[in-house]
Amino acid sequence: MADTFHNQEPKFHQEKILEHESDGIQEFDNPMPFWWSAIFWLTIGFAYVYFTYFVIGVGASVQREYQVDLGVFYQEQFGKLGELKPIPATIFKLSSDPKMMKAAQGLFSANCAVCHAADGGGLTGPNLCDNDYINVKKVEDIFKVVSGGVVSKGMPQWSNRFSEPQLVLLTSYVAHLRGTTPAAPKAPQGVSIPPWITK
Amino acid sequence: MNPPLHGLNPPAHSQTLEQFSFNDAIVRKFVFVTMLWGVVGMLVGVLIAAQLTMPAANFGEYLSFGRLRPLHTNAVIFAFAGNAIFAAVYYSTQRLLKTRVFSDLLSNIHFWGWQLIIVAAAISLPLGFTQGKEYAELEWPIDIAVVLIWVVFAVNFFGTIAVRRERHLYVAIWFYIATVIAIAVLYIFNNLAMPADWHRSYSIYAGSQDAFMQWWYGHNAVAFFLTTPFLGIMYYFLPKAAERPVFSYRLSIVHFWSLVFIYIWAGPHHLHYTSIPDWASTVGMLFSVMLWMPSWGGMINGLLTLRGAWHKVAQDPVLKFFVVAITFYGMSTFEGPLLSVKSVNSLSHYTDWTIAHVHAGTLGWVGFMVFGMVYWLAPRLYQTSIAKPSWVNLHFWLATIGIILYIIPIYTAGLMQGLMWRTFNSDGILEYDFLSTVTRLIPMYWLRTIGGTLYLAALIIGCVNLILTWLKRPTHYEVPVYEAAALSKSWKPEVAPQSSLPSGNVLEMGRSLDRFAALRWHRGLEGLPLTFTIWVVIAVVVASLFEIIPMFTIRSDIPRIASVEPFTPLECIGRDIYVSEGCVNCHSQMIRPLVAETERYGEYSKPGESVFDHPFLWGSRRIGPDLAREGVRNPSALWHLRHFNNPVDTSPGSIMPPFAHLVDQPIDWSQAIRAVTTLSKVGVPYNPQTIADAEKLAHTQSDKVFAQLVTENGTASGVEGVKDMKVLAVIAYMQRLGTDLNKPIDVAPAAPVVPEPKTAPLQTTSRSAP
Numbered sequence A: 001m002a003d004t005f006h007n008q009e010p011k012f013h014q015e016k017i018l019e020h021e022s023d024g025i026q027e028f029d030n031p032m033p034f035w036w037s038a039i040f041w042l043t044i045g046f047a048y049v050y051f052t053y054f055v056i057g058v059g060a061s062v063q064r065e066y067q068v069d070l071g072v073f074y075q076e077q078f079g080k081l082g083e084l085k086p087i088p089a090t091i092f093k094l095s096s097d098p099k100m101m102k103a104a105q106g107l108f109s110a111n112c113a114v115c116h117a118a119d120g121g122g123l124t125g126p127n128l129c130d131n132d133y134i135n136v137k138k139v140e141d142i143f144k145v146v147s148g149g150v151v152s153k154g155m156p157q158w159s160n161r162f163s164e165p166q167l168v169l170l171t172s173y174v175a176h177l178r179g180t181t182p183a184a185p186k187a188p189q190g191v192s193i194p195p196w197i198t199k
Numbered sequence B: 001m002n003p004p005l006h007g008l009n010p011p012a013h014s015q016t017l018e019q020f021s022f023n024d025a026i027v028r029k030f031v032f033v034t035m036l037w038g039v040v041g042m043l044v045g046v047l048i049a050a051q052l053t054m055p056a057a058n059f060g061e062y063l064s065f066g067r068l069r070p071l072h073t074n075a076v077i078f079a080f081a082g083n084a085i086f087a088a089v090y091y092s093t094q095r096l097l098k099t100r101v102f103s104d105l106l107s108n109i110h111f112w113g114w115q116l117i118i119v120a121a122a123i124s125l126p127l128g129f130t131q132g133k134e135y136a137e138l139e140w141p142i143d144i145a146v147v148l149i150w151v152v153f154a155v156n157f158f159g160t161i162a163v164r165r166e167r168h169l170y171v172a173i174w175f176y177i178a179t180v181i182a183i184a185v186l187y188i189f190n191n192l193a194m195p196a197d198w199h200r201s202y203s204i205y206a207g208s209q210d211a212f213m214q215w216w217y218g219h220n221a222v223a224f225f226l227t228t229p230f231l232g233i234m235y236y237f238l239p240k241a242a243e244r245p246v247f248s249y250r251l252s253i254v255h256f257w258s259l260v261f262i263y264i265w266a267g268p269h270h271l272h273y274t275s276i277p278d279w280a281s282t283v284g285m286l287f288s289v290m291l292w293m294p295s296w297g298g299m300i301n302g303l304l305t306l307r308g309a310w311h312k313v314a315q316d317p318v319l320k321f322f323v324v325a326i327t328f329y330g331m332s333t334f335e336g337p338l339l340s341v342k343s344v345n346s347l348s349h350y351t352d353w354t355i356a357h358v359h360a361g362t363l364g365w366v367g368f369m370v371f372g373m374v375y376w377l378a379p380r381l382y383q384t385s386i387a388k389p390s391w392v393n394l395h396f397w398l399a400t401i402g403i404i405l406y407i408i409p410i411y412t413a414g415l416m417q418g419l420m421w422r423t424f425n426s427d428g429i430l431e432y433d434f435l436s437t438v439t440r441l442i443p444m445y446w447l448r449t450i451g452g453t454l455y456l457a458a459l460i461i462g463c464v465n466l467i468l469t470w471l472k473r474p475t476h477y478e479v480p481v482y483e484a485a486a487l488s489k490s491w492k493p494e495v496a497p498q499s500s501l502p503s504g505n506v507l508e509m510g511r512s513l514d515r516f517a518a519l520r521w522h523r524g525l526e527g528l529p530l531t532f533t534i535w536v537v538i539a540v541v542v543a544s545l546f547e548i549i550p551m552f553t554i555r556s557d558i559p560r561i562a563s564v565e566p567f568t569p570l571e572c573i574g575r576d577i578y579v580s581e582g583c584v585n586c587h588s589q590m591i592r593p594l595v596a597e598t599e600r601y602g603e604y605s606k607p608g609e610s611v612f613d614h615p616f617l618w619g620s621r622r623i624g625p626d627l628a629r630e631g632v633r634n635p636s637a638l639w640h641l642r643h644f645n646n647p648v649d650t651s652p653g654s655i656m657p658p659f660a661h662l663v664d665q666p667i668d669w670s671q672a673i674r675a676v677t678t679l680s681k682v683g684v685p686y687n688p689q690t691i692a693d694a695e696k697l698a699h700t701q702s703d704k705v706f707a708q709l710v711t712e713n714g715t716a717s718g719v720e721g722v723k724d725m726k727v728l729a730v731i732a733y734m735q736r737l738g739t740d741l742n743k744p745i746d747v748a749p750a751a752p753v754v755p756e757p758k759t760a761p762l763q764t765t766s767r768s769a770p
Helices: A002-007 A034-056 A062-081 A088-095 A098-111 A139-148 A164-177 B025-051 B065-096 B104-124 B140-162 B171-190 B207-225 B228-242 B249-271 B278-290 B292-305 B310-315 B317-340 B342-348 B352-382 B389-421 B434-439 B442-471 B508-517 B522-526 B529-553 B569-580 B595-601 B637-645 B660-664 B670-681 B688-692 B694-713 B726-736
Strands: A017-022 A025-028 B017-020 B193-197 B200-203 B482-485
Touching (some): A025 B249, A034 B278, A088 A139, A139 A164, B140 B171, B228 B292, B228 B352, B352 B442, B688 B694
Antiparallel strands (some): B193 B200
């Protein structure tokens, strides 16, 4: 195998070797490969154009791009619903819509389940499926607790985090949890309240 | 076996010949510890890989993931790669410069000093002594030792250059010079910190500026510790092993200087979409893209040097190691620029993709260069043949399979995680909660652990082989004596030949350009080490200052937020614990302006929010969720208590280690005053009253958190033991995170956030400290 290599007399045998050597190591006087120089110049050109457009010129900053993306996102998510207000009619309209409840479940499991359990049965936070409530007398109160929090007891102020339509959606989800059967219900806390007035 | 040394015959006209021999004892020492620390560092690597598959492998306070991960990175970088670099430098420099090393004493001080530093790191990191910055974790007394030993190394190295008998510096030496200079500059300026006591300090920089400095350092530690010295190794050992001339001298020159100059700028690509100014992130990206070809210059010069020697590669395991190493170098240095493109980075950042990228570079490039070098050196250093030649092949194949088993699952994990984090369902809700994005990766983490174990096993086989070889050594090592003439005093730098372009037909400028492009003028520079070094310093320092000066002077880049205040004394204690436990290794505190991210974590992080963060704790990896708005998302003290005590109690399937010791250990109250005093020295505006009352304030807040625990629990029974324990301080810190942004301010009615950095008027903090 070695012989075939040598018998081929490859082109580089005619290449110029520089006269100097270091500890026996010699160097060819080959030029840089053309494609190498070409790509190097291309990247330099790209950098020049990109910098001019985005830093000196009018290119959008990542923050501005984000604002645009966010606008589109909210448009898609809530545009078709119109404005959602925390009034019983809206809350119960949402809670009777399985599609909306599926969407709300995503919000709930990502944000609320750590304390209230995925099925609302309660962990460090109270059980949301029974008839006993601590700060809720009527369904609109759920909105107040969700958005304003009960910071002294560990309930976050979610209005810092969510838009009003999202808060209303969560409210209707919590209202909808009442009466469901969780896997491991926490003991009731607070006082028992009458059923929701849905009309 | 004593290989002949080439090129030591002096020119015939020379006057007196001087006799000299080489110090190979120092090389033998460094080679030995390279392999020893390699085993230790990779063993820790395998352990922390296993910890991510089963949290039960976190054996108590001192051996938990957060403390061991820095031990792994420091051991493999500074101990394994570091000692290999020193072995290579001592071996090749003496031969390339035809002289004994400048000082045997300094060599030994260098050796023993460096090993002591490694031992100090191996003890202090598990104890939780850390500065909290990646690859710069070692606390200030060790940092001082590192700098002193590095100076010893530099004196010894440049001293050797000064006493050389070979006029011209070979390309390997250029890369060593760049390493010695750049690492000194980077290490010193990133580690500047104000000591609070002998094992704790606070970075003098805060927030965005600290982040910038850290990744200027972090990125260039990769550049000048894991790249340039290994290119030096390649340029010496590869042509030696292949017995072929280097492919292109001109390519060496161009890729060396472009690499040294361009690398420095690229650091901010680690901070895309974070709270650093847009221009810095863009510059970081563009210089990374421009870095692609300079890096590939090294790869080409390596691989094309093997033309005419590929038949040897099939037979010689040393060359096999080198070829795979250079191939991985080429892959990593293509992937690097790719990952630095912002839109790619928005997917890859914080995921395992980065981990895969790094390990392709370190296991493939760095590791295999080291192994190739060690196997080439062994018969020459121990003056006997390798004890088990077939084991070398076994090492090669096991390690290669190990790398593949490591990186493929981790690339997959990184992609999966990045994609899961940004997936919305058709209702516009995030499809995966964070925990489920973690548990889905566990099978990949198992495969990675197996891959890492194979690589480690291969290394152990190599170590045994080396020991067996060492046992075969002659009773006395032969120390050949060589002769060469001293440098001639009358030498003048070579003048580049004139351009061959005809003088009549082209402009003089064209002729000058042609002469410059032929690069023969560089030969003269190679005979002038001082001038050469000054040019390296200029390249490194100028590139650094171009970014650092604007970063520290354009104040509108970091708009102040009036409602953001310094941490309270108790929160400072909690934050110190957070740093000590290495929480930052798994949790970022930096929400990027991306819809999927703000939907998951809340409003994106603003530069003004981390102005009191000494050091910054933005993190680089999300093994756990982001915590930048933890205080907003989850202020429940009881939840945090249960979670710290045993994470799976609140989060089934969590791979976070339990921190039960925080529940049992009392708060060190004196830390409150040390923290606020030291932080005020680095510019955090605490008022004198806060400093004076620090301990009292800490007690009050701790009691408040405890009271909240009791309220949430409904009864004191079950939580009474927690009073005054460390966990309360950490909970206080958690409850504070990210809450200042929307806090009502009672002074000025002005909008709390200055939105557009480019045009916004400057606002200063309008409130004094708590």
